[in-house]
Amino acid sequence: MEIQCIINMRSYKKNCYKIIQDVAQISAFNRSDGSGVEGSSERLSRTSSYTRRENRLASLNKTDDDSTSKDYKKLYEDALAENEKLKTRLEDSKQELAKIRSQLDRVxxxxxxxxxxxxxxxxxxxxxxxxxxxxxxxxxxxKVLAELKSDNQRLKDENGALIRVISKLSK
Known part of the structure; x- marks a missing residue:
């Protein structure tokens, strides 16, 4: 998109330069006395000024072309460098994400x-x-069993004593 704009601008500049040259020639013709004969010094002066101007515009146009191509090359290289940096950061982020996921799994x-x-x-x-x-x-x-055993033993002893008393009384 930008390249297309620059190409359009270049062709627009060239067309403008041609129009300026044509207008300069027409105005030079109109300034003459009408007979088509001008003073040679005046004509040389105008021609040399037009030539200088054309040369100056041509050199500006060339430097613009060179600088724009260099600028685009530099911009392209800068974009590539930025892309590489971003790719590196993306890879680092992916590795960090993988580490964090493994840590999360372990936890x-x-x-x-x-x-x-x-x-x-x-x-x-x-x-x-x-x-x-x-x-x-x-x-x-x-504990209850021990108490029951002791109660049972006591009752046996009492029974034995009662049996002895009863046997003595019955004799």
Whole structure:
């Protein structure tokens, strides 16, 4: 798009220069005395000034052409350099993103293991509490059993004493 604009501008400049030259020739002709004969010094002066002007415009046009082509070459090189920088940054960003994703995966896996451990820990904790309750219940049963044994022994002793008393009374 820009190149097309520059080409159009160049052709526009060339057309303008041609028009200026034509206008200069026409005005030179109109300034003459009408007979078509001018003073030679005046004609040489105008011709040399026109020639100088044409040379000056031509040199400006050439430097414009050279500078625009150099400018476009420089702009193109700058754009390529910028693209390379951006590609490098993009690759760096992709690598950093891959690193961060792998770290995120590791953290997620670690969190899953921790949650599994905590759920296992919770189940182990509940199981331990259930076992402790069973142990305390059994200890209570053992105390009751020991009391029952002592009561049973006492009752046996009383029974034996009563049997002796009854046997003495019946004799």
């Amino acid at each position: 997620t896996q670690k969190q899953d293991r921790i949650s599994e451990r905590s759920s296992v820990f919770e189940s182990e904790k509940k199981e331990k509490q259930a076992l402790e309750k069973r142990v305390s219940d059994m200890e209570e049963e053992l």
